[in-house]
Structure formats: C-alpha cells, structure tokens
Amino acid sequence: MTEDTLNDALLEKLRMFATKPNDNVELVRSVAARLHSRAASQDKSVKERTLYGLWKKDSGSLELLLNLLEVMRDHITSCSLAGILHECVSPKLGRRHSPAVKQLVAMNATQVLVRLIQQQQLKETYMVESLLQELLWILAQVAQKDARFSIKVRLLGATKMFHHLLKTHDSSRMVFPLLLVIKALAKNSSTATVLAKDGICSTMDKTILTIGFSPSPRLRLALNVLKTLSKNKLCCGRMVRGSSLVPLLLRIFERWEHYDGRMRLRICSFALATLQHICLTKAGRKVLRKGSGLLLLHKFSGLCPDDKTYDPLLTRVCAILNLCAEKHQLPVANLQGPASFALPPGVEIVTAGQRSSSSRETSPESDEDSSDEGPAEDGKGAEETLKERKGSGGSLLLVSPPSQRDLDDLMQYSRHVAELLPAGDRPDEDSGSDDEDTDEPCRPGFVLSLVDRGSGPSPRARPQRHKLVYDWCGLGILGDIDRHKDPHAAYCMIASRVRSVLPFVKVSYPDMVGGEGCGALEPLHVKDRRVCRVKLLKSMEGSSFDCRVVYDLDELSSEKGTTEELANDDQLRAGQWMPGVEHLLFESRFESGNLRKAMQVNDRDYNLILMPDVNSTHHHQWFYFSVSNMEAGVPYTFNIINCEKQNSQFNYGMKPLLYSVRDAVLGRPGWVRAGTDICYFRNSYQNLANKGLCYYTATFTVEFQHAYDVCYLAYHYPYTYSQLLTQLWRWGLLASPSVVYFRVASLCLTLNGNETPVLTITAPESKTNPIKKRELVFLTARVHPGESNASWVMLGTLRYLLGSDAQDLRSCFVFKVVPMLNIDGVVNGCGNLPQQFVSTRTRLV
Incomplete structure (x- = not known):
C-alpha cells in the first residue's frame, strides 16, 4: 500500500469506531497508536505524507481526532490521540505556524482542551501527567491564534488553574507551554488582573530563578510573558512591591555580553520593555533610582555595539533614563506665549462635549419649521461657525450668537456663485466697494464684526480701506496697488496691510523675492x-x-x-x-x-x-x-x-x-x-x-x-498670505479677458480682519456656451497653516487652470477656489488649526 492509502485506511477505521469508541477500546487504541507512530516518525517522508493528509480541510481528520479525544475514556488511547494532534500543531516542516491550528480554533478546540485539562486535575497518576503535557502543548499553539482565548478561558473559570499549574510544575517540561498560555491570558486586561491578584508576579519570580540566566528559549519566553503582564497597572505594582523581579531584570544587563546574536536582542528587548512599563509608575521609578539600576543601564547604552539592530534597545534605555531623570520646566514665562487673541463679542469657544443639543446646522426648511418654537434653552440655539477640530486639547468649535436664518438671509451668499444665476438675478458684485465711511466692508459673505483691539501692540489694528480700481478684484487690500509697481514693492505694500496678532518689523527676503526650491531632487539625510x-x-x-x-x-x-x-x-x-x-x-x-x-x-x-x-x-x-x-x-x-x-x-x-x-x-x-x-x-x-x-x-x-x-x-517651503495676494495681483493684471474669466472676491473676513479671497476661473461667456450651464468645481487648501506644501500644490493647480493647456477645462467647468482657508494661522506662523480660524458661517446656496 502507498503511504497515502495506508493513512486513509487508518483514518477510515477510526471513523467506523467514532460512534461508540469506548465499546471498541482495543481496536481504537491500536489504530490510534499506529497513526501516532506515523505522525511522529523519524522517516521524514512518512511524517510529511501523514501530516499533509491530516491537514486537509475536506478530509475532516482533525475534527475526528478532536471528537474522539473529547469522548474517549481510555487513558492510553487519549495519549495517542493527543500525541497526533500535538504533531499536527507543532511548528515543524519549515512552517512557522501549522495550518492545523486555524482549523482547530474554528472547531472550538480551546473549550474542549481546557475542559479536558480541568478533568485531569482531579487525577494524580503519572500517566495523567503525560497526557496533561500533550494537552498543554496543543493548547499553547491554539492560544496564539485564538483571538478570544482569554475570554473563553475566563468563562470556563480556568484562569487560576493555569497559574496553579505553572506554580506546581515550574521545573518540568510543562513550563514552556504553560508560559505560552499565560502570555495569551496576559494580553487581556481582565485576565491579567485576575492573575495579578492570584500572585502571578511571585510565581514568575520563582520561575525565572528556576530557569536560570543562561540564554535559552525558556528564559526568552519568560521575559516575554513579563513584558505582556507589565502592560497591566496592577501587575506593575505587584512586580515592584510583591516580588524581586526588578533586580532580576537588572541582572540580565550585568551579564548581557554572555548572550549572543538574536537571542541577546530578544532577551534584552523584553527586559527593557518590562522596565519601561514599570517606570511608568511612581514606585517603579523609585526602585530604579534607589539601586544602581540607572547606572547599569547607562553603562549598557555606552557599550551597545554600533549596529542598527541595537537602535531600538538604545531608544528604550534612553526612555527609561528619561522617565527616571529629574524633570525640568521649559524656560519660558508661560506656555501660551505672548501671542493672544481677543475673540469678537458674542463669540464663544466650547468643546464638542459641551455642545448643546439644540446647536445644529440650520437650513431654510428647518428654520421655517421651527420658527414658532421660541428661543433655545439658555440661548444656545446658535449655529456653528467652525467645524470640529481635532487636537490634543479636544474638539473645539466657535459659536456665534443665536439668530434666525431664512431664505432671504441665505440668499446674500448667492453672490459667490453669481455667474451661475440668470442675468437679471445676479447681484451687484461691486456694491459697497466705494463705501469708505464704514468699518465693516460689505464684502460678500462677511458676517462677524471686526475685533476692535483698541490700543493693541499692532499699528495696523484696523484694516485699511482702499478704493477698488480693477474690475477683476473684489479685495480691498489689492484694490489700489498700481499696476506698474515693482513686484517686490508690491509685496511689501501688501504685507504692510496684513493684520497679525504680534507686530512685524520686516518682510522675509525669500518671501518677497518669491523664493522657491532649487528645482532638482535632493538626497535624503542618512542618519548617523x-x-x-x-x-x-x-x-x-x-x-x-x-x-x-x-x-x-x-x-x-x-x-x-x-x-x-x-x-x-x-x-x-x-x-x-x-x-x-x-x-x-x-x-x-x-x-x-x-x-x-x-x-x-x-x-x-x-x-x-x-x-x-x-x-x-x-x-x-x-x-x-x-x-x-x-x-x-x-x-x-x-x-x-x-x-x-x-x-x-x-x-x-x-x-x-x-x-x-x-x-x-x-x-x-x-x-x-x-x-x-x-x-x-x-x-x-x-x-x-x-x-x-x-x-x-x-x-x-x-x-x-x-x-x-x-x-x-x-520646517518646509514657506508660502505666506502676502505671497498669495501678490500672485493674485499679478494674475489679475496678466489674465486676458478674451481667454479666461478670472475674478477675485472676498469670501469673508477672518476673526483678525484679513480678507479671505475666493477665486472664480472659467472661460468667457458665449451664446453657445453660457456660464450658467457649466458644472461647478470647488477647491480649497491650507486648512492647517503648518502644512505649507498644500499652498504649493494649489499654486501649481492655479497656474495650470489659468494656462493655455486648461482651455477645455475652463469651457466645461466653473472653478471656485479658496486657496487659503486658515489665513490667520498662516500669518501668525501657527503649526495646526488655531482658534482664530476664519469664520465659516458663510455657505454657498
């Protein structure tokens, strides 16, 4: 008979007796023993053919063996069946993990094996210990792949049982599989807490002393278990107070040179990770400071080989030393710094968690439906003026005063898409541009009143009004700049009109001259x-x-x-x-x-x-x-x-x-x-x-x-608000009205009074291709001011849209572009989304 045929015949006999195995004990014992001998054969070809046959999903062999093991009452037969499964799950034949493990997890092998181990605890014979050892080896492999292993064990009430087994078998061959099981249990916070209360730290102390400090897989695994346990706060406390684990871990660094190769890296890595977790507690830092632990670790860091594989070890050592070192305060008067901003009257800052349930994004329909409901409780029926921001300080919103918004109120924003409206319905885009008697320019979308900083430090405390002289420009800051002015002088004039929180004393040279990159690829820095x-x-x-x-x-x-x-x-x-x-x-x-x-x-x-x-x-x-x-x-x-x-x-x-x-x-x-x-x-x-x-x-x-x-x-290629405005001024002067329809308007004012430009780019209107029939494309950039690369991407996009290559695009679409959203953040050199973000109460209708 061939090898495969013989294996199939043995499995077929087991299936015949599977219905009543305890009535055919001798026959089942004989077949199981023969199959076990073939699965554990010294002949590699025999072993491979047998295991490959058992691994086949469609054969049902593993399910058959597991069911027989669960119901069999004969101890010798159970040992043979467990031995077969042990060979199936062992990481051999060039495989890191046996394919049988996943199949056993799907068959709920965890519950079966745990119940069998619980039954063996009631017996005290030598033969029971041999079966227990086989069951633990199988369970140890299954535990590494079963994502719900700790939950299943806890529901069966077996968490303390495995701790008891480790405590009573710390010098036998069961230590390795038991440590694997404890490691899987320690990954769950609840089971780790149960183990800590049951005294697992003292047991691990004795286990490591029994294993010794000679390099071995058991020492490496024991330290890995400690690392996993130390992620639990209760375990960390017990490691410091109820055991001598910290001195044991430090002893590893007294003899780390005795280890070699990958074993040294793994042992030192697990030990350092455990110490790092312990140092997160006050008691742990105190223990390390008391002895010579810090000196020992500092010495270890100085003797680390000059190899990149040791970089993670050095990083952990420095993290431990830093946790235990004396802390210093940053040498500044206050953390917030000299730049502070007074919010406009009626605008408040609230966290997302404090947001009233009545605060909502209103729509014309919702306003009409709720017009008779009266004001919201405590006057908190405000509309959000800032989207939620992500940050270490929590989500922030700027909330404006309560107001009823109806269709007439929202229609004022139609001026931002005036090109798409019928000719008779288009608002006068230049209305209010010559009104120099008011401090609130009637710019499209302007909602919030300007902040009056009174006698603040900036000499440019209020925005200057300038008469608009260009038909393409709706920005007051650009309105009166001479078309023949030198670009550098124009930049300085524009920058002088920009409002900042702190006063400026100069313009930056590279920004003034339009400094860009060198235009060639540059090599990355090679870390020394x-x-x-x-x-x-x-x-x-x-x-x-x-x-x-x-x-x-x-x-x-x-x-x-x-x-x-x-x-x-x-x-x-x-x-x-x-x-x-x-x-x-x-x-x-x-x-x-x-x-x-x-x-x-x-x-x-x-x-x-x-x-x-x-x-x-x-x-x-x-x-x-x-x-x-x-x-x-x-x-x-x-x-x-x-x-x-x-x-x-x-x-x-x-x-x-x-x-x-x-x-x-x-x-x-x-x-x-x-x-x-x-x-x-x-x-x-x-x-x-x-x-x-x-x-x-x-x-x-x-x-x-x-x-x-x-x-x-x-930090990165700067791109300022003044650079953007200067570029818009240049494009407005160079754009040919017969080729491109280019308009710059003011979307709104930022909280600090800077105009937010919104660009309209499309092809000139014609009878065959009216603008109102074109689709609208809306582009924005620079929400985070520290990400200046977004402005450079937008610059390239705008150059393309205004160029000859985009003629077909302009004929099909109307491009509405807000090239810089967080203008105040850009002006003030912020790195993220600051609280003085532009008022976004403006919406397109």
Whole structure:
C-alpha cells in the first residue's frame, strides 16, 4: 500500500469506531497508536505524507481526532490521540505556524482542551501527567491564534488553574507551554488582573530563578510573558512591591555580553520593555533610582555595539533614563506665549462635549419649521461657525450668537456663485466697494464684526480701506496697488496691510523675492547612529540649563511695530559683521515666522523654543526664522527643545530648509535642504500642558557657506498670505479677458480682519456656451497653516487652470477656489488649526 492509502485506511477505521469508541477500546487504541507512530516518525517522508493528509480541510481528520479525544475514556488511547494532534500543531516542516491550528480554533478546540485539562486535575497518576503535557502543548499553539482565548478561558473559570499549574510544575517540561498560555491570558486586561491578584508576579519570580540566566528559549519566553503582564497597572505594582523581579531584570544587563546574536536582542528587548512599563509608575521609578539600576543601564547604552539592530534597545534605555531623570520646566514665562487673541463679542469657544443639543446646522426648511418654537434653552440655539477640530486639547468649535436664518438671509451668499444665476438675478458684485465711511466692508459673505483691539501692540489694528480700481478684484487690500509697481514693492505694500496678532518689523527676503526650491531632487539625510547616540546620552546626562538668552520674543512683543511700510534690508546687512556681538542674531517677527526664544548653550550650540498656536499651549511644529552674524565653514547646532510629536520625519531622512541671501544676490536663489547630524528624541523638559509628559528635541547642525550672511531656516517651503495676494495681483493684471474669466472676491473676513479671497476661473461667456450651464468645481487648501506644501500644490493647480493647456477645462467647468482657508494661522506662523480660524458661517446656496 502507498503511504497515502495506508493513512486513509487508518483514518477510515477510526471513523467506523467514532460512534461508540469506548465499546471498541482495543481496536481504537491500536489504530490510534499506529497513526501516532506515523505522525511522529523519524522517516521524514512518512511524517510529511501523514501530516499533509491530516491537514486537509475536506478530509475532516482533525475534527475526528478532536471528537474522539473529547469522548474517549481510555487513558492510553487519549495519549495517542493527543500525541497526533500535538504533531499536527507543532511548528515543524519549515512552517512557522501549522495550518492545523486555524482549523482547530474554528472547531472550538480551546473549550474542549481546557475542559479536558480541568478533568485531569482531579487525577494524580503519572500517566495523567503525560497526557496533561500533550494537552498543554496543543493548547499553547491554539492560544496564539485564538483571538478570544482569554475570554473563553475566563468563562470556563480556568484562569487560576493555569497559574496553579505553572506554580506546581515550574521545573518540568510543562513550563514552556504553560508560559505560552499565560502570555495569551496576559494580553487581556481582565485576565491579567485576575492573575495579578492570584500572585502571578511571585510565581514568575520563582520561575525565572528556576530557569536560570543562561540564554535559552525558556528564559526568552519568560521575559516575554513579563513584558505582556507589565502592560497591566496592577501587575506593575505587584512586580515592584510583591516580588524581586526588578533586580532580576537588572541582572540580565550585568551579564548581557554572555548572550549572543538574536537571542541577546530578544532577551534584552523584553527586559527593557518590562522596565519601561514599570517606570511608568511612581514606585517603579523609585526602585530604579534607589539601586544602581540607572547606572547599569547607562553603562549598557555606552557599550551597545554600533549596529542598527541595537537602535531600538538604545531608544528604550534612553526612555527609561528619561522617565527616571529629574524633570525640568521649559524656560519660558508661560506656555501660551505672548501671542493672544481677543475673540469678537458674542463669540464663544466650547468643546464638542459641551455642545448643546439644540446647536445644529440650520437650513431654510428647518428654520421655517421651527420658527414658532421660541428661543433655545439658555440661548444656545446658535449655529456653528467652525467645524470640529481635532487636537490634543479636544474638539473645539466657535459659536456665534443665536439668530434666525431664512431664505432671504441665505440668499446674500448667492453672490459667490453669481455667474451661475440668470442675468437679471445676479447681484451687484461691486456694491459697497466705494463705501469708505464704514468699518465693516460689505464684502460678500462677511458676517462677524471686526475685533476692535483698541490700543493693541499692532499699528495696523484696523484694516485699511482702499478704493477698488480693477474690475477683476473684489479685495480691498489689492484694490489700489498700481499696476506698474515693482513686484517686490508690491509685496511689501501688501504685507504692510496684513493684520497679525504680534507686530512685524520686516518682510522675509525669500518671501518677497518669491523664493522657491532649487528645482532638482535632493538626497535624503542618512542618519548617523553614533552621532544620535551621543546626543541621546548627552541629553540624558543633563543639559546646561544656565544658557544665555540671545532672542526673546516675549520681551520684544511689548515693543511697538513700525508705523511705516514694512521692508527688507537683508541685502545691505549680508556680509557685515556686528561688532561686539559674539553670538548669532535671530529674528522671527515677519509673516509666518515662528521662533519664541533662542538660548546660547556654548559658542556654536543653541537651544530654540517655538511659539505655540495662538490662544493655545500646543502644536509646536512649524518653525521659520532668520539667523545672521555667523562665521563661514564652522558647524552651528540648533536644538528645538519643545517639539510634541512622538516621532518625526527628521528621523527618516528629512532635512530643514535653508535660504541664503548671499547666494540669492550671487544669482543662486532658492531654498535648499541643509543640515547634518539630524536627530529627534525625547528630552527632559516637562510638558505641563500635556499630562506632564516630556517634550522632544529636533536637533540639526548647519555649516554656513558665507561669513556674516543672512540666512533663513524653515520646517518646509514657506508660502505666506502676502505671497498669495501678490500672485493674485499679478494674475489679475496678466489674465486676458478674451481667454479666461478670472475674478477675485472676498469670501469673508477672518476673526483678525484679513480678507479671505475666493477665486472664480472659467472661460468667457458665449451664446453657445453660457456660464450658467457649466458644472461647478470647488477647491480649497491650507486648512492647517503648518502644512505649507498644500499652498504649493494649489499654486501649481492655479497656474495650470489659468494656462493655455486648461482651455477645455475652463469651457466645461466653473472653478471656485479658496486657496487659503486658515489665513490667520498662516500669518501668525501657527503649526495646526488655531482658534482664530476664519469664520465659516458663510455657505454657498
């Protein structure tokens, strides 16, 4: 007989006796023994053919064996059947996981095996222990694939049973499968809590001592179980107070060199992960500080091989050292910063959880239906003026005063799609443009009153009104700029009219000249592990907190800004040394600039602190500032010490951007990626606004090519509100009315009084192709001000839509474009969605 035929014959005999196996004990025992010998054969070909036959889903072999094992009362036969299943689920024959495991999970093998193990606990013979061992091995493999394993065990009341088995069989061959079962149970918070209360930590203490510290799979698995258990807070407390597990874990790092290869990495990784979880508790940190644990871990980090596979270990060590190290407060007067904004009267900020049930998006139909219901309770029947925002501080909404809105009220917004209305129904787009006696311009969609900041710090406290002289322009800020004006001068004039929370003293040179990228692909930064390790360990040892402050926006914000038009003198300053100044000169008081404080640690090392979003203590991401008075060819290190994200693209090849005024004068303008020794890691400055967690440091080193140059450093290619307006001014002058229909209107004013441009781009109207029959396409960008890449994408889109290649598109569609939504955030150099977001009460009807 062939191998397959013989196996099929043995399985067929078992099926014959399956209805009444206990009536044919001798025959079933004989067949099961023969099948077991073939499944465990030393002959590889015999074993493979037997197991492949049992693995077949359509054969029903595994279900047959499991059913027989469940009902069989003969111990010897049960051992043979369990042995067959053990061979089926063992990760052998070049497979990491046997295909039989998933089939057994689908057959509810977990419940069957647990009940069988419970039955064996009532017996105390040597033969029972051999069967128990086989059952545990099967269950251990099934547990790793059964997503509901811990729930099933808990419902059967068997959680403590496995702990008892581990406690009583800590020196036998059952330890390994029992540890696998305990690991699966520990993944569930409820069962982990039951195990903790039952004393699992003390049992694991004894188990590790029994296993010993020699490298072995059992030690590796025991440490993995500890790592899983330590995710439970109760287990962490018991590990610190009720056992000596912490000293045992530290002993591993006394002899870590005795381990080798992958085993060393896994053992050290599990031990460090457990220590990191323990250090999240106050008692755990206290235990590590008491002994020589921190010194031992610091020594281990210094001796780690220079191999990228050890980087995760070093990261965990530094995280542990950071958790246990003394925390320092950020050296600023307050976390919110000097930039604050007074909301308009009647506008309040509420969280999404506090939102009244009566607050809703109203429609003409809902307003008419509810007109007789009276005002909402406590006057909270307000319409939302801001969509929900996501952020660490929770969802925020700006709510306007209650008002009844009907069709007549909503019809005022039809002016934004006037091209699609019949000619007789089109509103006068220029109405109110010459009304200079009112502070509230009758711009399309303007709803909220301007904020009167009184004698605020900005000399441009109220928007200036200018007569509109262009038929394509509905923006007051562009209305009177001479068409023959130099683009640089036009930019400065526009920037001078932009309203900011803090006063500006200049315009940025690259923004004024329209600085873009170099136009070529640039290589990613290759991370130097040795440099990053040195910086990590240096930060753990403690930085110098007695730094020299060389730039402080908190103090400078009290100074009055210039009442004259903003300008830029970087070309005159480039190449000039500032006598008597032995440090870099910083500046960020220009549009989209963000740098709050600069501190000189040593001659060429600076700690930098970024501004949070306006009216916030969070979102430190965007940076943009200028530096000058540098020497050429020497490294300067910049450490931004109040980053909040847990990870950054700086760890994956991204470089900061550099713009050199000297290079621009020499004919090489453009932003370039620059910087070496770029790292991103957690520091010891405590973030009191985020549950006391620590900030992160983004550090990079720059060598400037020209002495005493004026250079700009930025997180990403900046694109300012003034750049957008200047570009719109240019397009309006260049667009040919016979080729493209181009209009710029004001959608609304932001809360700080800046106009929000909305563009209309389509083909000129004709009798054969009237505009009102074309479909409408609506595009928006720059919701998050720190994501300036969106503006560059929009710039390319608009260039295409206004170009000759988009003639067919313009003939088919009317493009309504809001190229910059969060204008106040862009102007003030914010990194996320700030609370002074543009009023979005305007809606298209």
